[in-house]
Amino acid sequence: MIRVLLVDDQQLIRAGLRMLCDAEPDLEVVGEAGNGREAITLAARLTPDVIVMDIRMPGVDGISATSRVLAERPATRVLVLTTFGDDDHLYPALNAGACGFLLKDAPPEELLEGIRRAAEGDSPFSRDVLRRLVRRATTAGAEQRRPVEGLTPREQDVLDLVGEGLSNTEIGERLHIGVTTVKTHIAALMTKTGSPNRVRLALVAHRQR
Amino acid sequence: MIRVLLVDDQQLIRAGLRMLCDAEPDLEVVGEAGNGREAITLAARLTPDVIVMDIRMPGVDGISATSRVLAERPATRVLVLTTFGDDDHLYPALNAGACGFLLKDAPPEELLEGIRRAAEGDSPFSRDVLRRLVRRATTAGAEQRRPVEGLTPREQDVLDLVGEGLSNTEIGERLHIGVTTVKTHIAALMTKTGSPNRVRLALVAHRQR
DNA sequence: GAGCGTCTCCTCCCTGGGGAGGAGGACCAG
DNA sequence: CTGGTCCTCCTCCCCAGGGAGGAGACGCTC
Secondary structure (H helix, E strand, O other): OEEEEEEOOOHHHHHHHHHHHHOOOOEEEEEEEOOHHHHHHHHHHHOOOEEEEOOOOOOOOHHHHHHHHHHHOOOOEEEEEEOOOOHHHHHHHHHHOOOEEEEOOOOHHHHHHHHHHHHOOOOOEOHHHHHHHHHHHHHHHHOOOOOOOOOOHHHHHHHHHHHHOOOHHHHHHHHOOOHHHHHHHHHHHHHHHOOOOHHHHHHHHHHHO | OEEEEEEOOOHHHHHHHHHHHHOOOOEEEEEEEOOHHHHHHHHHHHOOOEEEEOOOOOOOOHHHHHHHHHHHOOOOEEEEEEOOOOHHHHHHHHHHOOOEEEEOOOOHHHHHHHHHHHHOOOOOEOHHHHHHHHHHHHHHHHOOOOOOOOOOHHHHHHHHHHHHOOOHHHHHHHHOOOHHHHHHHHHHHHHHHOOOOHHHHHHHHHHHO
């Protein structure tokens, strides 16, 4: 028997979710909360297995409520159920410790299955939320190394140090070369990378690593 | 009926997978490949719905084979099935266009369910692979905003544009303020953030977002 | 009203960044 | 040997960047 706490500011939605869960033999709705503050107190008192959590709520929102609840009882599974799957809500929710993220336009079976999977320790995500997650993880990983073709090894050294935020004299000292030499390399780097100023060059250095 | 192509260099595993799939009424194994090269040619000839792809193979590996296959037929669903769930394989595979990533130590039902979900356009992931994906996406997302205490809103505006690599005059034009005002804000930013020069300031801006 | 913080802008000054152009020495391939 | 690339360094020049210091205007709170 999976003990569920429903958190949503619209009682109509809460009622719908409760009916949905009550029809399942393995799900038991142990309580309802209309905002984040109620959710925190009810979670502490009722110790549910899974919390179905809305994000946009008056007062304490679902993100803060999630981190507060998990600070008290880390074993609780928080499943976010919200209308929009935008990144502004997704990543803060995951950072707060939510185990899954479903959209309200999903079919009811997906929610019920998501609650069960959450209770089992799995992480249920709606299809396009998962797609967004993958894209973020892969684009973050794709920017690992992009060699910026055509740089001489010495220019690469200088570029790295520019990316560290060093001045020309500091770069010269670090590489044991004169300041004018550093300037020469930097001039070459700027033309090669098409950077109009030093800060852009530093950004290129960062994008590259 | 879901048409499946099995790709793995060990024929014992291929045989096991084939037996597994043949026992299912909705799955049909249309072919087997022992390396990436075979996989590419067979995928073109057999046009399977789902390819179950191993990564470590002699000759052309599963990553390259995946991108080659998807370049020809983008609608193909490639489901990676491998022994180790390390990041070295995961992100290249996703970048290559794999739709899912399962581990070989998963229960057989998970694989069968994964093939069905892949065919439906979903993205099946093993539990700990998904956990790794979430962690990467969130740690990448955790660096969104770290407010750098004590900055006025206007200073924050200027800091953002410095981070973009704009010059003082460009910043002034963008914010509709004079260059000297920009200088004032930047001076404040440098003392507040402890940056000795503009590039370091830009790095602070980037670390913050 | 006094005080405070923020935004705006000013002047004076000077160093460092950045463009243009040249030059010598080391190395390697044709 | 010659031509090429790369690294090194030079001069001349200009201006954007950056420090110091002051000041007026607005809006807030006490």
